Amino acid sequence: MIPGPLWGRAERLQTALRTLAMALAPVLFGFLADAFGHTGSHSFGQGTFGSGAASGAPAVPTGATWPRRWWRRAIRTPSRQSGPDFPTVALELPDRPWRHRRGRHWYTDGMEPPAASVPRVSLFITCLADMLFPQTGRAVVRLLERLGVEVEFPREQTCCGQMHFNSGYIDEATTLARRFVETFRDCELIVAPSASCVGMVRESYAHAARWAGDGALAQEVDELAPRVLELTEFLVDRLGVVDVGASFPHRVAYHSTCHSLRVLNLGERPLQLLRAVSGLELVELPEARECCGFGGTFAVKNADVSTAMLTDKLRAILDTGAEVCTSADNSCLMHIGGALSRQRAGVRTVHLAEILAGEETG
Amino acid sequence: MRKLAEGFPQAAREALADSQLRHNLAHVTGAIRTKRASVVAEVPDWSELRDAGAALKERVLRHLDTYLLELEASVQRAGGVVHWARDAAEANRIVGDLAAAHGASELVKVKSLTTDEIGLNEALAKRGIRAWETDLAELIVQLSHDRPSHILVPAIHRNRVEIRDVFRAALPGAPPDLPDDPRALAEAARLHLRRLFLEARVGVSGVNFAIAQTGAVCVVESEGNGRMCTTLPDVLISVMGIEKVIPTWQDLEVFLQLLPRSSTAERMNPYNSLWTGVTPGDGPREFHLVLLDNGRTRVLADTVGRQALRCIRCSACLNVCPVYARTGGHAYGSTYPGPIGAILTPQLTDFEQGSTLPYASSLCGACYEVCPVKIDIPQVLVHLRGRAVARARAGSGERMAMRGLGWVFERRRAYEAAQRAGGVFGRGPIPPIGPLARWSASRDLPRPARRSFREWWRSR
Numbered sequence: 001m002i003p004g005p006l007w008g009r010a011e012r013l014q015t016a017l018r019t020l021a022m023a024l025a026p027v028l029f030g031f032l033a034d035a036f037g038h039t040g041s042h043s044f045g046q047g048t049f050g051s052g053a054a055s056g057a058p059a060v061p062t063g064a065t066w067p068r069r070w071w072r073r074a075i076r077t078p079s080r081q082s083g084p085d086f087p088t089v090a091l092e093l094p095d096r097p098w099r100h101r102r103g104r105h106w107y108t109d110g111m112e113p114p115a116a117s118v119p120r121v122s123l124f125i126t127c128l129a130d131m132l133f134p135q136t137g138r139a140v141v142r143l144l145e146r147l148g149v150e151v152e153f154p155r156e157q158t159c160c161g162q163m164h165f166n167s168g169y170i171d172e173a174t175t176l177a178r179r180f181v182e183t184f185r186d187c188e189l190i191v192a193p194s195a196s197c198v199g200m201v202r203e204s205y206a207h208a209a210r211w212a213g214d215g216a217l218a219q220e221v222d223e224l225a226p227r228v229l230e231l232t233e234f235l236v237d238r239l240g241v242v243d244v245g246a247s248f249p250h251r252v253a254y255h256s257t258c259h260s261l262r263v264l265n266l267g268e269r270p271l272q273l274l275r276a277v278s279g280l281e282l283v284e285l286p287e288a289r290e291c292c293g294f295g296g297t298f299a300v301k302n303a304d305v306s307t308a309m310l311t312d313k314l315r316a317i318l319d320t321g322a323e324v325c326t327s328a329d330n331s332c333l334m335h336i337g338g339a340l341s342r343q344r345a346g347v348r349t350v351h352l353a354e355i356l357a358g359e360e361t362g
Numbered sequence: 363m364r365k366l367a368e369g370f371p372q373a374a375r376e377a378l379a380d381s382q383l384r385h386n387l388a389h390v391t392g393a394i395r396t397k398r399a400s401v402v403a404e405v406p407d408w409s410e411l412r413d414a415g416a417a418l419k420e421r422v423l424r425h426l427d428t429y430l431l432e433l434e435a436s437v438q439r440a441g442g443v444v445h446w447a448r449d450a451a452e453a454n455r456i457v458g459d460l461a462a463a464h465g466a467s468e469l470v471k472v473k474s475l476t477t478d479e480i481g482l483n484e485a486l487a488k489r490g491i492r493a494w495e496t497d498l499a500e501l502i503v504q505l506s507h508d509r510p511s512h513i514l515v516p517a518i519h520r521n522r523v524e525i526r527d528v529f530r531a532a533l534p535g536a537p538p539d540l541p542d543d544p545r546a547l548a549e550a551a552r553l554h555l556r557r558l559f560l561e562a563r564v565g566v567s568g569v570n571f572a573i574a575q576t577g578a579v580c581v582v583e584s585e586g587n588g589r590m591c592t593t594l595p596d597v598l599i600s601v602m603g604i605e606k607v608i609p610t611w612q613d614l615e616v617f618l619q620l621l622p623r624s625s626t627a628e629r630m631n632p633y634n635s636l637w638t639g640v641t642p643g644d645g646p647r648e649f650h651l652v653l654l655d656n657g658r659t660r661v662l663a664d665t666v667g668r669q670a671l672r673c674i675r676c677s678a679c680l681n682v683c684p685v686y687a688r689t690g691g692h693a694y695g696s697t698y699p700g701p702i703g704a705i706l707t708p709q710l711t712d713f714e715q716g717s718t719l720p721y722a723s724s725l726c727g728a729c730y731e732v733c734p735v736k737i738d739i740p741q742v743l744v745h746l747r748g749r750a751v752a753r754a755r756a757g758s759g760e761r762m763a764m765r766g767l768g769w770v771f772e773r774r775r776a777y778e779a780a781q782r783a784g785g786v787f788g789r790g791p792i793p794p795i796g797p798l799a800r801w802s803a804s805r806d807l808p809r810p811a812r813r814s815f816r817e818w819w820r821s822r
Contacts (some may be wrong), residue, residue: 054566127771130815131781132808137815159771166725168747174769179772207666207741211748262727284484291684295724299805300797302722304375307804308688309724338805 105314120150120331121234122187124180126197126330127159129351133330140193140231141359143246146357147239156183162200165208167297174212177205181220189238192229193353195260195328198230203263222282230260231353232269232328242272248358249279253322255336256292270328270352277355283320294335310339318345325349367620369718371694374685384520387690390518391681397627398732399680404629405619410486414616414683416736419672422607423662429574429607430653436577440639442649446631447601450480453654457482457566460650464597466491466564472581474568475675476601476654479697479710482566493566496587498551505532511691511699513677513820514625519690520548555587563795565595566647569602570674571617572651575610578638579651579653582631589633598637598646604653605671607709607790617674620734624676657710665783666745670705672735679729681737685722701729705742713750718747759796784810 027148122143129136144151157313161176180201184190192198202225209218235241254274259268274282293299293309300306315324325340327333330351377383402408422429434444445821447453461469469486471477471493481506483493494505500516503510506528510516517525526542529550535557536550563764567588571580579600581588592598607619623630640649662668680686680700704723707716720743729739754761770776785790789809792798801807 125815127777131621131784131810134811134813134815134818138818141819153816155816155820156774158777161771166744166747166770167760167764168720168744168749168751169764169768170744170751172764175768177769191400204744209746210666211745258726258728260723262731289728291724291726291728293684293724295726297797298721298724300800302371302374303683303800303803304371304378305685305688306724307723308378309684310804334740334808335805338801338807341806342804 027251035283053169058249085204086275098147099300118148118150119189119239120152121189121191122184123151123153124157124160124184124192124197124228125153126192126194128330128334129193132334133351136193136330136351136353139351139354140191140356143244143353143357144191147241147244148234149239152187154183154187160197160200162197162204165200165204166295170208173237174208174214174217177201177208178214180205181217181224184224184228188227189234189275190233191223191231192228193231193328193351194330195230195257195264195266196331198228198233199259199263201225201228226264229362230264230266230328232266232273233264236269243276244273244356246276246280247278248342248355249360249362251281251283251321251323252355253283253317253325254288255285255292255317255325255327255332255353257327257332260328261269261289266328273352273356275328277358279361280355283322285320286316288316290316292332294332296331298335299335306335307339310335310361314339314343314345317347322347324355326352326355328352370675370693370695370716370722371718373695374689374722376613377689377693382521382526383690384610384688386519386521387687390515392686394515394627394681398624398681399552399598401623401627401629403738404808405623411463411616411620412439412734412736415620415674415734418608418613418616419605419674419735421670422609422670423668426607426662428707429609430604432463432563433577433607434653435574437572437579437639437649437651438572438577440577441641442577442639442651445650447652447654447656449656450654451485453480453601453652453656454482456650456652458491460597461486461491461564462489464563466562468492468562469557469564469566470494470496470558470562470595472565472567472583472591473500474566475697476568476603477526477566478510479603480601480654482601487778489783494555494562496555496558496591497583498548498585498587499566499644501533501551501555502528505529509692510697512568513675513698513700513702514680514682515677535577555590559587559590559594562591562595564597564599565591567592567598567600569600569651570606572602573609573611573614574607576638578611578636580614580634580636581617582634584628584632585681586633586670589635593645596646597648597650599650599652601652604655604658605738613761617689621674621676624674624678624732624734635730636655657712660712662707662708662728663708664749666743667705667709667742667749669737670702670709670742672737673702675702675733678734682728682732683723684726685724694722701739702737705737705739706745708746708750713753717750720744720750764786765810778814778816780812781810781812785814786811 004191047242110232123140125137141151159176160180164176165173205225206218207220229238235244252274254270260270271282274280290313291309292313293306295306298306325336325347326349333349333351340347340349371611405411437444445456447456450719467490469491473495486493487493495501499515502517502520502525512518520546522542525547526540529536530538530540530549533550533554535554540546540550544622567581569579570582581592608614618634620630637645640647658671661671677700679702683701686700694700694703694716696703696719698706708719723743725740725743727740730737733739770780792802792807798807
């Protein structure tokens with residue numbers, strides 16, 4: 001109805017005005033907050049699940065210049081200095097920086113979020129699962145929500161950059177690391193159904209930052225990395241759940257991927273979770289610590305060696321008589337499953353999250 | 363070094379087809395791996411020992427200049443002569459000149475990777491000097507004009523029937539009806555070596571550790587041939603990479619625990635030979651120590667890659683490496699095979715050799731887990747891949763693909779558009795080209811979902 005160019009211009013104007021308003025409003029708000037003194041009796045960060053960034057936000061440094069101080073005061077949790085209770089200025093505007101995001105909801109400063117004990121996580125789905133294995137992502141959401149966790153999905157996320165990093169394209173990986181940090185900076189806890197992607201963030205981002213000589217990124221990574229958890233870490237360590245109420249009446253072999261084993265040291269966690277699944281028969285995989293031969297671009301750069309390793313892994317899986325092979329990484333499963341399917345082996349691969357979300361009865 | 367030009371993937375392809383090799387390798391690496399795990403488990407402070415080993419080596423690398431000069435002074439004080447060799451050619455010339463000066467037409471050698479690295483045997487042969495390997499496995503390799511395929515077990519790729527044939531054909535004095543019984547094979551080698559030990563006037567060894575404080579040099583081995591080579595000849599020449607120096611005598615305590623358990627899976631090496639300069643009336647009358655750089659200072663300049671110089675050549679990383687266990691050492695086309703070779707060779711040669719080696723790993727991390735001096739091999743591999751990419755030519759298909767993907771991943775809208783396009787076009791037939799073909803050779807390719815996760819999320 002409205003001609004395209006005209007619409008575009010109007011949108012551009014609107015964007016410019018909105019940006020300007022967004023830039024100015026916090027400063028104004030900070031000024032007001034300063035003028036009214038230190039309110040700050042509200043600290044809803046406390047008592048919420050985990051040790052989120054918002055609750056642990058440092059006090060506003062006094063050395064900063066005034067606009068910056070106001071800005072920070074405006075966008076962060078107020079300092080917890082005691083003082084007279086002043087009414088908080090709460091502007092009812094949508095999605096603005098002085099409002100705090102909790103799960104899928106936004107809260108204004110001074111407003112208590114409902115049911116502070118509900119754990120909230122931001123889901124990092126990983127690019128592989130997003131496009132090739134969306135059923136894993138759906139399973140994670142179903143599982144977490146069944147356990148009473150509030151899940152949000154920051155839409156700006158794309159890829160952690162592991163493929164670039166491990167193939168030597170470290171500059172590209174660093175750019176993606178910056179993007180990841182920007183996307184998830186304000187999230188309390190980030191959960192991903194992939195040991196290797198979590199390993200990338202926790203272990204390799206620091207190397208990428210060092211390669212790029214980017215001290216600021218290194219610092220942000222330091223701050224963010226401990227909040228990025230693999231799914232089983234979140235379930236076992238943070239939620240303290242081993243029995244997630246799943247049912248999966250099948251004979252299952254668990255492949256401990258190299259990154260869950262040696263980078264994240266997941267140890268017994270996945271096995272504990274699997275043992276508690278009703279109806280599931282867990283079989284022990286011989287040579288379980290051996291790599292399946294995936295290794296990212298290794299699988300195509302050294303396809304022959306990769307296939308030789310894969311063949312031995314397949315033999316181990318088939319020897320167990322398992323019906324399903326599972327693991328904490330879709331990438332390795334893609335490799336193993338690709339060969340099982342090629343050989344018409346009659347064994348399928350299923351991500352651990354899908355088993356844990358399962359409510360199938362036998 | 364025949365297979366170098368073709369690179370690791372091609373060499374590996376050939377090796378993988380050798381079923382006898384696969385069988386031998388799986389058997390030996392599996393056995394050492396299990397044994398290592400059990401002797402390591404006996405040591406309650408193993409992880410602290412690893413920390414100590416790594417810290418000591420790191421200290422040496424940071425103060426290499428000081429320790430080398432201290433070592434030189436100590437060795438000279440003890441009556442030894444120190445030579446500095448910038449590269450392989452210089453080291454070979456020094457050893458050749460020394461042997462020639464003593465009129466030696468043959469000399470005996472202790473198994474030494476450093477002398478393999480510089481191609482000493484070939485260089486001496488050109489000057490008419492025959493260098494005899496005295497380690498049994500090295501002897502087998504030498505007699506069959508082969509190359510070592512393992513740091514510790516150079517003939518890991520041979521079984522005893524093959525060894526019998528090698529001895530029948532090439533071992534001086536071996537009976538034509540030599541059986542393939544291990545005892546008989548060892549005896550034949552022993553008779554041959556005994557003559558050499560008694561007649562050779564020059565012995566050549568590598569160095570496991572050299573102690574800066576006292577000038578003592580240490581060689582560890584299992585067969586006793588090293589003890590013979592370092593004590594019987596009049597002249598002893600030891601060639602050491604400059605990173606082999608350690609600060610004090612006491613530091614040996616750490617390494618003599620780490621090394622045997624990691625390498626041969628023994629609590630202690632059967633022979634630990636240590637000597638300090640020369641002692642009148644006992645052992646060699648002349649001792650020469652050749653300090654070899656050959657690219658090591660270049661490695662030192664790379665703050666991430668330099669940890670490769672901590673290596674004490676135990677070969678634990680080879681035995682646990684799933685790639686090595688299937689291809690063997692020859693595919694690496696370098697003196698140092700396996701994971702350590704993959705990070706050492708490209709660095710030592712400035713990527714002239716082994717440029718494909720940093721990719722010869724699935725980054726599974728098994729090597730890092732067992733390394734007694736905690737070299738983070740996966741980290742260095744990735745770092746070297748980064749260096750390789752940085753120096754590669756600009757227009758390669760891989761680079762363009764990676765750049766393109768990076769561009770898409772940096773932009774959410776482009777990423778989502780690519781997803782939608784993939785959902786539509788990714789379900790058709792797969793073009794059998796490049797990486798897709800190499801993937802599809804043994805694995806089915808997963809197809810993009812009709813609806814991505816994020817589309818599902820937005821619709822719920």
